[in-house]
Amino acid sequence: MRFATYSADGNTFFGAITDEGAIALNDAFPDHASLYEVIAAGQFDALAAAAQARTVTHTDVTFDMVMPDVRRILCVGVNFPDRNAEYKDGSAQPKYMSLFPRFASGFTGHGRPLIRPPENHTLDYEGEVAIVIGKSGRRIAAEDAYDHIAALTLCNEGTIRDWVRHAKFNVTQGKNWDRSGAIGPWLVPFTDATQLDDARIQTRVNGELRQDDTLDRMMFPIREEIAYISTFMTLQPGDVIVTGTPTGAGARFDPPKYLVPGDVVEVSVDGIGTLSNTIEDEVV
Template identity: 45%
Template sequence: MKFMVYKDSIGTKGLAVLVGNDWRGEAGTNQDSSLLDLALAEPSQRADILTHFAARPVIDLTEVELLPPISDPGKIICVGLNYSDHTDESGYKQPDHPTLFPRFASSLIGAGAPIIRPLISEALDFEGELVAVIGRGGRHIDKRDALEHVAGYSIFNDGSIRDFQHRTPQWTLGKNFDGTGAFGPIFVTADELPAGARGLRIETRLNGEVVQSSNTDKLIFDVATLVSTISEAITLEPGDVIVTGTPSGIGHARTPRLYMRAGDVVEVEIEGIGILTNPIVDEVAPLQRVAV
């Protein structure tokens, strides 16, 4: 099944399910928990879910605000250097263990919302990535069982402020500016995709031009490995988000460098999931105090 989370014109959140060719929505529920509950439903329950939503109103996606599929994840764990071509272009030695760093929910935005280029930097870069959403938590998860803990998949644009990212070896500050973590809009249950979401074309476009093009088969540490490895140290919980890494083509590695600017439009498309589209805007300067 495919889901989207939205907010209507009066500010009520809703959960939409794709029924045939229509998105049909139901408002007023706890979207994070409802989405996970429905995503984890037994196959025998799927027909009842679709029947329920078939009786709900059709949602005009042009009249609602699309939100991240999980609006307030307990953990957002990002993976760096997980495609060898991106590692090469970034000038790093390929690590033999997943390179992990956190994102915070305060940086998240939905599809259609503007990615914000901050006042203090011009180095806003794109990174199209596959997202795995945890449905069943656990610690010390065996790799053989790891995919059973994944509820489904979505899309991320890990907007990075490169000059701030590279001020320290930890990357965290440059990966967490407000309004830079685009997420969604579609969440696809794991059963609708190949195991571990392998073999999917992933592409990023800036103003219609392809700037990243790869395949999730090229992930060095696949989804099962990431879930198992992370759980060696950290208890994974339902709703936790794993952002699995970006392929080559980033703007920072180009000559001349290709950073995003106000007026640009960036799209990330993953086969079988959908397209995440966001415009770029400049941060608005705060009002200056006038001395009296």
């Protein structure tokens, strides 16, 4: 079963997504105003039970960012060996992973446009798998890390490349432009290690395959990401970790292939789905 936040009939709902349509679950969780709040309260498993007792409520929906009120999003940078080589600085695999925060305002939903700002046109794509924490923990052992995952989703971690170079020690500016990336379309419950260990991620721009790799080639596997991050902060239900993108982002072509209005970007992983977005210029 899949769970999403969506708009229909002028209102916002969270619920289950089926082949026939959406099943609104808001009224089944009166104490929780959003999908994020349900997960933060440790009620993710209850969503499926609630959906099974109901029928489709909407057949025409517009997807929103899957958890638009999520409080903490941590992203892992430069996490594939070929991606490290793209920097052409001669550096070996780093000892520790690179991390940076992103905020919910920087993301939109499946089927909605990514927004290219007028200040800079170096909007780039980064297809990634994102995990949603379902059980809190501090100093989680790598071998226990998967026990703390509730769900999987996809991310296009859109970046304004020129703005990640504005400062010496961080990339926050280039990573948090409003609606420059997307997370969705939905959450898929995490039930089996093969969902991650055997996963292949692909990103296409206008149908052209740009990124294609498997998660087992990550320099810092997802188990290690959870272990490392939980060393310095307590991971809480609803936290999102965006796990890293393969080689093939637009900035690394010569000349670069940045996104322009009218482009269509698709991020796909078997068993999770496809996250698709167009590109539009911001109206100011």
